[in-house]
Amino acid sequence: MNENPEIxxxxxxxDSIEFIQTDEGTKGRVSEFIMTLSPNSSWAKSPKHFHPFQTETFKVISGELNLNVGKEHLILTPNHNKIIVDKFVLHSFWNDTNKEVKFIAEIYPPRDIEKGIRKTYELADKGKINKRNIPYNPFYSLILMKQFDSYFHYIPWKFQRLVFNFGARIALMFGYK
Structure with a gap:
């Protein structure tokens, strides 16, 4: 555990993230963090996505978290057990209340997801991303999609992966990082 967590x-x-365990600190085993979603924060609600190489968990600390897992809609509170979302399972999450929600997320293995989180927050600091966490510049979207390793159900995921990887390489060639 990190005694001085980064926020x-x-x-x-x-929204905010407090890193508890990082990819680097666990040698690629897990990324664990506390995410605080602002009131009515719905950027991760739609569309549902999946990760082909990662398992994700959600455990609410305070507030209510809406979570779609497969075809099931859950409203999680601190009284609920940790929910595990396996690889390839479509999911989305959001805060549908006028209060903050805090939850612990674990992602294993993290792969490049921490890079994606940090890049998203960096772009937000620079005003280069909207309230839905979508970059104004499509090159940044390609880089983020590669880092998050997130895919949507309506296009074959291996094709999406090819497009995101190729697009991210082009973005890097043009100087986007």
Whole structure:
């Protein structure tokens, strides 16, 4: 456990993340953090996505978290057990209340997801991302999608992966980081 956790804030959404265990600190085993979603924060609501190489968990500390897992809609509170979202399972989450929600998320293995989180928050600081966490510049979207390793159900994921990887390489060639 990290005794001095790093906290980052997203200026576009008002959300924050407090890293508990990092990819680096666990040698690629897990990324664990407390995410605080602002009131009515719905950027991760739609569309549902999945991760082909990662398992994600959600455990609410305070407030109510809406979570779609597969075809099931859950409203999680601190009284609920940790929810595990396996690889390839479509999911989305959001705060549908006028109060903050805090939850612990674990992602294992983290792969490049921490890079994606940090890049998203950096872009928000620079005013280069909207309240839905979508960059204004499509090159940044390609980089983020590669880092998050997130895919949507309506396009074959291996094709999406090819496009995101190729697009991210082009973005890097043009100087986007």
């Amino acid at each position: 980052i804030r997203n200026k576009a959404t008002g």
